[in-house]
Structures are given as C-alpha cells and as structure tokens.
Amino acid sequence: MTLLQNEASDVVMTPDNIRTRKLPVAYNIGIAVAALAIAAAIVFPTGIGNWVLVVVLGVVFYLIGLQVIAGRIEGPRAARNRMWQAAIYCACVLAILPLASVVWTLVSKGVSRLDGDFFGSSMNNIGARDPNGGAYHAIIGTLEQVGIAALMAVPLGVLGAIYLVEYGKGKFAGTVRFFVDVMTGIPSIVAGLFVLSFWVLIVSPWFNNGTPQFSGFAASLALTVLMLPTIVRSTEEMLRLVPGPLREGAYALGVPKWKTIVKVVLPTALPGIVTGVMLAIARAAGETAPVLLVAGGAAAINFDPFSGGQQSLSLFVYQQAADASRYAPARAWTAALTLVALVLVLTIAAKLLARRSSLR
Structure with a gap:
C-alpha cells in the first residue's frame, strides 16, 4: 500500500494526461452538412414538404449523428452533454426561424408603398x-x-x-x-x-x-x-x-x-x-x-x-x-x-x- 502511494505521488499531472478528447469543430460542421443533405434528399424528391421540413429533419438527423460520432470520440457521458446542449441551441434556432420569416416577409412586401402619398x-x-x-x-x-x-x-x-x-x-x-x-x-x-x-x-x-x-x-x-x-x-x-x-x-x-x-x-x-x-x-x-x-x-x-x-x-x-x-x-x-x-x-x-x- 505504501509502495502504491509513493508511485502515485511520483506521477506528475500534465495537460496531456488530464485533458479529455474533444470533438473537432470540422466534425461538427460535417455532421450538420450531412444531416441537411440527407433531409433534402428525402424531402425534395418525394415532394412531402419544403425547406422548413428540411430544416426540421436536418436538426433531428444532426442530433442523432452528433450522439453517435461524439460517443465514439468523447465517450457516452460527454456525448450526452454535447447532444443536449446542441438540442437547446437547435430549439432556439427553430423558435427564431418563424419570427425571422415573418419579419422578412413583412419588410420585403411592405416597402413597396413606403412613400409620402401613403x-x-x-x-x-x-x-x-x-x-x-x-x-x-x-x-x-x-x-x-x-x-x-x-x-x-x-x-x-x-x-x-x-x-x-x-x-x-x-x-x-x-x-x-x-x-x-x-x-x-x-x-x-x-x-x-x-x-x-x-x-x-x-x-x-x-x-x-x-x-x-x-x-x-x-x-x-x-x-x-x-x-x-x-x-x-x-x-x-x-x-x-x-x-x-x-x-x-x-x-x-x-x-x-x-x-x-x-x-x-x-x-x-x-x-x-x-x-x-x-x-x-x-x-x-x-x-x-x-x-x-x-x-x-x-x-x-x-x-x-x-x-x-x-x-x-x-x-x-x-x-x-x-x-x-x-x-x-x-x-x-x-x-x-x-x-x-x-x-x-x-x-x-x-x-x-x-x-x-x-x-x-
């Protein structure tokens, strides 16, 4: 027991042995692009929806792919944390999209009569x-x-x-x-x-x-x-x-x-x-x-x-x-x-x- 304690006390903690593996940013972007491509390949040829359905399905595919890839690189626990964090961000984006669409439609169609006569x-x-x-x-x-x-x-x-x-x-x-x-x-x-x-x-x-x-x-x-x-x-x-x-x-x-x-x-x-x-x-x-x-x-x-x-x-x-x-x-x-x-x-x-x- 004393020998194990002495050996443990001799180990020097460095950034290399305390840092866990992280999912590269390029992998994250690649998963998002692949998810949107798969969603577009499903929606547009079949004619079941438009770009809104592509975005929604892309988010679902992205979360699934992120869970799988991050689980292999970072481990199950870090992958779950990353997936739920991404789900929160995606939910925020999906909530903003309708508002942004309404504002864009309102501005693009409403500027036609912005004149003194109106x-x-x-x-x-x-x-x-x-x-x-x-x-x-x-x-x-x-x-x-x-x-x-x-x-x-x-x-x-x-x-x-x-x-x-x-x-x-x-x-x-x-x-x-x-x-x-x-x-x-x-x-x-x-x-x-x-x-x-x-x-x-x-x-x-x-x-x-x-x-x-x-x-x-x-x-x-x-x-x-x-x-x-x-x-x-x-x-x-x-x-x-x-x-x-x-x-x-x-x-x-x-x-x-x-x-x-x-x-x-x-x-x-x-x-x-x-x-x-x-x-x-x-x-x-x-x-x-x-x-x-x-x-x-x-x-x-x-x-x-x-x-x-x-x-x-x-x-x-x-x-x-x-x-x-x-x-x-x-x-x-x-x-x-x-x-x-x-x-x-x-x-x-x-x-x-x-x-x-x-x-x-």
Whole structure:
C-alpha cells in the first residue's frame, strides 16, 4: 500500500494526461452538412414538404449523428452533454426561424408603398383602379384609440394590482383575481359586443339626438377591456418580485405605506410594469374585431374620436387584404409594416424612459 502511494505521488499531472478528447469543430460542421443533405434528399424528391421540413429533419438527423460520432470520440457521458446542449441551441434556432420569416416577409412586401402619398393621404374617393391612397386616417385612428385606451387602462390596472398585492386579503381579493384571469382569455369580439350593446346602443343616443353612433372612443372602451387584465396580472407579478426588506426598511424609518408604495415599490418594479403595459398596448393596437363593431371604419380622415366612424391600422389591413383591387395588397402589407414599426418605436421609447427613471 505504501509502495502504491509513493508511485502515485511520483506521477506528475500534465495537460496531456488530464485533458479529455474533444470533438473537432470540422466534425461538427460535417455532421450538420450531412444531416441537411440527407433531409433534402428525402424531402425534395418525394415532394412531402419544403425547406422548413428540411430544416426540421436536418436538426433531428444532426442530433442523432452528433450522439453517435461524439460517443465514439468523447465517450457516452460527454456525448450526452454535447447532444443536449446542441438540442437547446437547435430549439432556439427553430423558435427564431418563424419570427425571422415573418419579419422578412413583412419588410420585403411592405416597402413597396413606403412613400409620402401613403402616409399623407386617406382612402377617401379612392376606387378599385386607383393606385394611390394611403393610411393616414388609419394611423390617426390607431394613435387616438390606443392612446385613450391606455389613459384609461394603465391607471386602473396599476391601481388594481397595487390593491391585490399590498392591501387585498380575503374573498374579495380572490374574486378579483379570478375575474381578472377569466378576462385574460376572453375573445376580443366579446369586448366589442359588450361595448356595442352598452355604449353604442344605449349611451351614445343620449348625446346624438336618440341615434346610436359609432366612434373611436367606443373602440377605446373595447380596447380598455382587453388591456386591463394584462396590465393587472403583469403589474401584480412585478410588485410581488419586489423584495420584502425594501418595504420593511421604509416602514422602520416611519414612512407611511402609501408613500412606500409610491417611492420604493413602484420605482423598483417599473421596468417590469412598463413591459406589461407595452404588451397590452401591442395587443390593443392589433385588434380588428372591436374596431369593426363599434368604430365602423371610415375612408376619410376623422380627428374627433367622439363623433363619427374612425379607422385603425389593423382594420385597414383587414379591409385592404379582402379588397379585390390589385393595388390593395401592397397597401395592406405597408400598413402592417407601419403598425409593427409603430409598436416597436413605442416599446423602445417606453423602455428607455423606464430605464432613465430607474437610474434616477
């Protein structure tokens, strides 16, 4: 035993005898290329799919080949680790591919009408054979409707979440959470029907000589109903993530509870709250059914959200996509690109504002 210990103590550990064998990068690339080639040889001659199926089958063949080759070079344990690591990367790529495809299609088809006429004119007096016409009226309608809805939904949603986290206890708070969860999954057309039956048919005749009237404000009410549950749930989760010692430290200094919420809790959770608000705004900006039911849509520009029908970008895309004119698809794609760009700009601006406020 002593002799074995002495011999073991005489062994010098060097990088050569502690380093395990690694799969060369060239082998990894070769496995990927061979997997895609095999998948293409199966899919294209048989006509069972397109390049999407080639990529999916290529990923499967790549993982199988990686497991076999890496098992011979690195051993079973290292091969399993490498295979699962590659599976995670491949899953990430497969998840990004549809998004990249949508963005590419949207940009490639939407740039055809990115001109001054599209952003400076409406569809008023534009016929099926007219190549002109734009979405100025739809952009104005979207900004007004979503803006009014945000002015109503954000304060209500944030205050509701503060109640549930900081004050809500007992059956009433549980009931509120239950209905918020139920409202999260309701179809948008239900919100539109609710506002149609309540505001358009019952309330609006009081202000219009007994005649029901479509309006952009009615669309804002429907969008508010859709935005509220998203804002409440996201804000509630962000407020729950605020560490308890922050509240306790403020209470120990004698700060009132309402001031602790305003000065400590809300600023700490602000980035997450802004994310939830922007998700709700993005959903509201892309809704078509409520606007169609209660705003009606309009071909002319209407700056007054409280009187007369009003258009939105999402409804404009729907109408142009269903139009028989050969110029309508280009207008629909450009309007869709404009809507996505508008939401992106608002999201970036809100993120920068929240980051600046949190740094202060």
